[in-house]
Amino acid sequence: MEKYSDEALKKSFESVSGIPPAVKTSKRPVSGHVVTKSQIEAKRRIAAGSDDWNSGPDAIYELEDSDPVGDGLTAQGGIHIILRPEVAGRTSYMRGDAISSGGRPVLMGSQDKDHIVDAYVNSDGPSRMSNIADGVVNMLHSSINRNEGAFNKTTKINKKTGNKKHGSAPLDAQILGGFRMSEIEGIHYPFSSIEKISSVTDISDVLENIVSLKEIMSKRASQAVAEQMLADIKSGKMMTPSMKSLKDYRTAMAIRKKYEARGIGYVLFAHPRGLNIDNPRTYDKTASHRAKVEDVLKKKISLEILNAVKKYVSDIKKSRES
Amino acid sequence: MKAVLVGSMGDRKLYYILDADIGDDDGAVVTSDGRVIMLNFFSLVTKTTGIKRIMNTPFHKFLWESPDINIKKLWAETFLKKTRPLDKRFTETLITVSQLGSKASKSRSIEKKVKSFLAETNDKQKQYNKFSKLNTKDI
Numbered sequence: 001m002e003k004y005s006d007e008a009l010k011k012s013f014e015s016v017s018g019i020p021p022a023v024k025t026s027k028r029p030v031s032g033h034v035v036t037k038s039q040i041e042a043k044r045r046i047a048a049g050s051d052d053w054n055s056g057p058d059a060i061y062e063l064e065d066s067d068p069v070g071d072g073l074t075a076q077g078g079i080h081i082i083l084r085p086e087v088a089g090r091t092s093y094m095r096g097d098a099i100s101s102g103g104r105p106v107l108m109g110s111q112d113k114d115h116i117v118d119a120y121v122n123s124d125g126p127s128r129m130s131n132i133a134d135g136v137v138n139m140l141h142s143s144i145n146r147n148e149g150a151f152n153k154t155t156k157i158n159k160k161t162g163n164k165k166h167g168s169a170p171l172d173a174q175i176l177g178g179f180r181m182s183e184i185e186g187i188h189y190p191f192s193s194i195e196k197i198s199s200v201t202d203i204s205d206v207l208e209n210i211v212s213l214k215e216i217m218s219k220r221a222s223q224a225v226a227e228q229m230l231a232d233i234k235s236g237k238m239m240t241p242s243m244k245s246l247k248d249y250r251t252a253m254a255i256r257k258k259y260e261a262r263g264i265g266y267v268l269f270a271h272p273r274g275l276n277i278d279n280p281r282t283y284d285k286t287a288s289h290r291a292k293v294e295d296v297l298k299k300k301i302s303l304e305i306l307n308a309v310k311k312y313v314s315d316i317k318k319s320r321e322s
Numbered sequence: 323m324k325a326v327l328v329g330s331m332g333d334r335k336l337y338y339i340l341d342a343d344i345g346d347d348d349g350a351v352v353t354s355d356g357r358v359i360m361l362n363f364f365s366l367v368t369k370t371t372g373i374k375r376i377m378n379t380p381f382h383k384f385l386w387e388s389p390d391i392n393i394k395k396l397w398a399e400t401f402l403k404k405t406r407p408l409d410k411r412f413t414e415t416l417i418t419v420s421q422l423g424s425k426a427s428k429s430r431s432i433e434k435k436v437k438s439f440l441a442e443t444n445d446k447q448k449q450y451n452k453f454s455k456l457n458t459k460d461i
Contacts, residue, residue, distance in 0.1 A: 004375070005397065008388045010368040031369035065359050072361035075334075075351040076370055097365035126403050127345045156345055 013099050016124075017092065017174070029174035032083070034093045034108070035069050036171065038148035042068035045149075047274050054282070059274030062190045068149065070170025078190035080270060083175070084183050090176040094119040095135060095152055096169040101125045105174060120151060130156070134169075186266035187259055189252070191277065194269070198251040203243060206298055207233050211305050219309040229309060240304035245283060246297045252277055324418045325350060328382060329375045336373065337422060338363055338385060344404045356424030364401070381412040 011021050014028060043061045046068075047053035063074050094103030102125030106115045121135030134154050141150045156165045210233065216226035232238040256267040269277050280287040280296045287296045324340040333354040342348035349363030367373055375386045389397035399406040 003388060004386050005388045005401075006364055006367040006386070009364055013368075065357070072347070072359055072366075075359040075361050075366055097362050099368045100362040100365040130345055158346070159343055 009099060013102070014174075016102075017105055027177055029092075029176050030178040031098065032081075032091075032173040032175055033070060033073060034171040034173050036148075038151070039069045042149040043274070050273070052273060054271070054274035054276060056274075056276075058276045058279065060188050060268055060270045060276075061274045062192060062270040062272045064272070066167065068152075068168055070152065071167045073170055078193055078270075080188035082185045082188065083179055084185045087175060087179055087183050091173050092176075093171050093173045094123075095121075095171060096123060096131060096154075098172045098174060099125075101127060101131050101169075103172065108173070181263055184264055186268065187264055188268050188270040189255055189259075191248070191252075191269050191271040191275075194248055194251050194255065198244075198247040201247040201251045201254075203246050203250065204234070204236075206246060206294075206301065207236075207243070210298065210302050215306060216309050219306055220313045221309050225312070226309075229305075229312075233305060238305070238308070240301055240308065242283070242297050242300040242304055246294065246301065249277060249293055249297065323420055323422075325420070325422055326381065326416060326418055327376060328385060329373050331370060331373050336367075337419075340408060340418065342404065348401075348404075350422055352423045358423035358425075379412075379415050381408070381416050384412055 007025075010028075011019075014023075015021055017029075019028065040061075044055050044059065047055035047059060047061070053059075063069060063078065063080070065072065065074050067073065088108040091108045092105035093108055094101075094105045096103050098105070101123040103123045104118050106112075106119035110116060117139070121132060121139060123131040123135075125131070138151050138153055141153075142148055152169045152171065154167045154169050156167070157163070158165070211230075213223070213226050213230060216229055217223060221229065229238065252269055259267045271277065275282050278293065279289075280291040280293050281289065283293065283296050284300060325337040326340060327335060328338045329336040331351070335352045337350040337352065339346075339348045339350060347360035347362060349361050349366055351359045351361065351366070353359070376382050377386060384393075384397070385401065396406065396409075400408060
């Protein structure tokens with residue numbers, strides 16, 4: 001008998017899918033989720049409504065707790081591992097959680113409409129009836145409105161209060177036998193994780209000669225003020241938005257290097273607003289496509305510092321006048 | 323909400339929600355920055371490796387350990403079907419929280435301030451009472 005109940009529960013679900021209880025844990029399926037084109041389009045539609053989001057073809061969106069791809073997926077970690085197409089041959093999927101919904105998996109490459117509808121609509125778990133209701137309504141909605149993005153919507157009704165809670169169910173995937181390193185096509189790394197660690201990244205080589213004393217004084221700062229500002233810039237006390245972007249960018253590049261050294265094909269960065277941190281135009285819309293991100297950011301840092309000096313001198317002048 | 327800390331996943335804390343109804347999210351993951359992610363408890367734990375399980379109360383053992391044939395039905399009715407309330411022998415030593423994440427720490431901080439204010443006020447009240455008694459005696 002298994003030591004833990006969740007392991008027993010997993011085995012019980014897998015036995016329904018045809019995996020005998022005697023199969024070793026290492027040979028059992030590992031979980032993942034399927035992302036469809038319509039789910040990506042749903043995120044792109046959100047992005048298109050906001051000026052500071054990227055809805056272009058290079059946008060990769062970071063998963064959120066409530067997300068068109070599926071709610072709660074962030075709890076399993078933020079890194080998206082993208083598997084090679086051949087893994088689909090031993091992957092099954094279903095709408096909703098494999099365990100809680102008691103879903104009915106269908107093979108990923110299946111063209112059998114009945115099997116696909118079964119995986120989208122039916123389930124055998126404790127919430128069977130509400131899952132089926134959601135599945136049928138979603139199918140009808142998708143068909144009538146030609147809105148394929150609605151297929152995984154859920155409605156939970158609290159029996160005590162009657163309150164409705166709308167959400168999105170993930171498309172749970174089970175990959176038989178797990179996967180090898182060579183089967184990883186690439187990684188989508190969450191930008192928010194980079195921001196958490198980038199404050200310690202060194203950019204002192206850039207800040208060393210980013211502006212001169214003469215340039216600061218040309219903005220009518222006194223020599224004493226200019227010297228103090230230079231010291232603040234070099235020590236990291238002064239932080240401008242582009243300095244932060246440079247720290248984020250360098251941290252991201254170090255992460256990319258680490259994973260690519262392990263043989264991962266590509267490492268891209270999933271941003272909450274879909275921004276492509278490799279594109280120089282993300283930082284400066286007038287930048288050339290061929291420009292290096294670091295060069296664009298260096299130019300911006302220099303401008304931001306001189307603008308800060310200008311503002312400081314102007315504020316001091318105003319306060320003296322008043 | 324009644325939640326019990328049942329384990330951790332790295333720097334994330336894992337809670338089981340005792341009073342969730344069937345179909346409701348009965349699990350919560352609280353991240354290091356206080357974000358609360360509500361989800362289906364068993365769906366998460368059957369997918370995730372590296373969960374450090376807390377096993378120090380009868381409740382935790384009942385939740386995590388695979389039930390033997392005698393209590394298998396009881397386990398399923400309690401945790402999966404949610405048709406049976408948690409037995410008293412499991413709740414007696416159980417520490418539950420009513421709020422999670424940054425909300426909880428905010429509420430703890432307010433509670434601390436209220437307690438400190440009350441303690442201070444009580445002291446003043448005591449001092450005032452003592453002072454009043456002295457005056458009465460003097461008169």
